[in-house]
Amino acid sequence: MTPPAPPAVRSTAKSRRRATIADVARMANVAPMTVSRVLTGAAAVRPDKVKRIQDAIQLLHYKPNETARALRSQRSRIIGLIVPRLSDPFFATIAHAVNNVAVDNGYSILITTSNDEEETEYSQAQLMVLRGVEGILIIPGAGYHSKLNRLEFEHVPLVALDKPIDEPSIDSVFVENFQGSRLAVEHLIAHGHTRITCISDASDLYTLHKRQQGYEQAMIDHDLKINTITDCTAQRASERIRLLMQSKNPPTAIFTTNGPATRNLLHTLLELAVKLPDDLALIGFDDFEFADMLQTSLTVVRQPASEMGRIAALRLFEQLQQANQPHIGKIITLPVDLVIRRSCGCKPRLPSRQRSPRT
Amino acid sequence: MTPPAPPAVRSTAKSRRRATIADVARMANVAPMTVSRVLTGAAAVRPDKVKRIQDAIQLLHYKPNETARALRSQRSRIIGLIVPRLSDPFFATIAHAVNNVAVDNGYSILITTSNDEEETEYSQAQLMVLRGVEGILIIPGAGYHSKLNRLEFEHVPLVALDKPIDEPSIDSVFVENFQGSRLAVEHLIAHGHTRITCISDASDLYTLHKRQQGYEQAMIDHDLKINTITDCTAQRASERIRLLMQSKNPPTAIFTTNGPATRNLLHTLLELAVKLPDDLALIGFDDFEFADMLQTSLTVVRQPASEMGRIAALRLFEQLQQANQPHIGKIITLPVDLVIRRSCGCKPRLPSRQRSPRT
């Protein structure tokens, strides 16, 4: 065992380049390949050599260069994650869960936000492939058809979350949008309400559509008249809701299909001094941190954001393990919880939950 | 111009490997190096060759392999981002802003969560370096001293956010914790309050300490008695706050030093049926999405999360450009807003803001 070999290059003042596998091999008096085998465990190596190699690694502070590994072995141990916005707690929670699974598997995450832009999503996904990601998890943006079903992504394992990508071979993970909404609306009906309005903002066409369908199914099943408002964006919500509440037959209950719609509605109701649940009952799709501390705590359909991220990531790793076997897209749909608080008219002692039934 | 040259390897059924720079060079009848120059713009190339090369690139759908580039050029165009939790809206918003800056600079982000664990933070940071990130942005976890001041990170550009890392050469971006808190407490004092309690949970020692100091400074300046409660964790908050409110001289106002403390307090106040702001005035550090829709809308100190992320990322890129010049750590402190709502006792028509003064 020789002392730390001076690097091949003359050791200038302080450049001192990182030790490479060759340095370790030289010091341990073996071939680089043998060092590699110890590192990766790809094949057995005689114990005494293992010892020498490990000592050399210690002394040189050797750490493998993952970029070189990725280039040579065609395995980057990196997956891509594309979300519309990280500032949305729902997406951020999914990202957090994905990260945990990735770390458990020894993978890292290359993340990016699409800002709900088709071109950004597409170009960032391409860039990820060029950077050698082994697979991509994506929450497609609202309001367009994702282009990730293109040919160039044919050989990249892909899992879609929350919304689908239009290509049957792609795995998807959704929540029970339809059943959850139906459950929520039926809860309102059980409270005796008959004039129930469904309010959406304009974003996120796929999920909102599913949720509206759930609302409509519940209404049809009980012979009630459907009334859906779909353009309650931040700008127009105030006007639309005032009109609604001041009409001659205003609803006695409202179902909002996502967080923004719920927030827009609540703002206007505050302005109008409408009291929940006396003047109006409300259930919103999607829970949020302070839902239990509003003027009237809100009954909501809670989505399993963390669970979604976890399952999607696990699916992706299953695909990575199955290498190139022909792949059939699997659709996983997670149940949602109806978290009953005060806004629907219940007077629960403790917040209770009800789970969406599986169809 | 020849038709798409069959790849060197025989084109088996459908393996069809990705085109490389050599394929493009062959097709355009130039040396690979010339193609590289067109790609990177590293040197001028005669227009007719440029044309031939661009045509070949189109025909072959050539895209450069970024892993190979990173290995050869020692520039990955990737930066690392470490946050404690992505499920925290404050951190997630920072991550979002960081992403936007990175994309603008043609960089990608390798992200990971430390879960507030010293070892995770350290090992993930190491892994990022092995993956060739050019720099790291980190929000250090709560409750320990980050190990990223170690020797091995000496040559990795580093920027700390929200909390410092104990090493003077590292850039940091903070908010005005001290001034913001002082401003908030002075606002309460201006409302005529004299018994003001400061409540913290146990996490995040650095920022909470700074905020407590701001509170104390304001109290001292006005000859008021300091009363700080530091262990209002989710488990103990209820007990501690009940004790406080039922003491014989309960405070007439409270200043909470972060989101969790605010939330814990609000929960208990709901249970105790304490009405804001009549029974008690409250200002919390850190804004959140539904702060304006609580039983009584909350007056808060708002932190510029997005701005923090943006500035930290910009700093990192400045370091990347300055290559190896000796670096002196720069500390950037951002002002915070006092967002006045109802909980402090104001009756604003429109929510108003006040900016923390710079010292």
Added chain:
DNA sequence: CTGTTAGCGCCTTCAC
């Protein structure tokens, strides 16, 4: 079990 050879895809370097 171990070493040799070669090359992943690109760009640095240097010669022309």
Added chain:
DNA sequence: GTGAAGGCGCTAACAG
């Protein structure tokens, strides 16, 4: 302006 050679650091493939 252009090309040839060589190697970034590692491991696949093969030979022994």
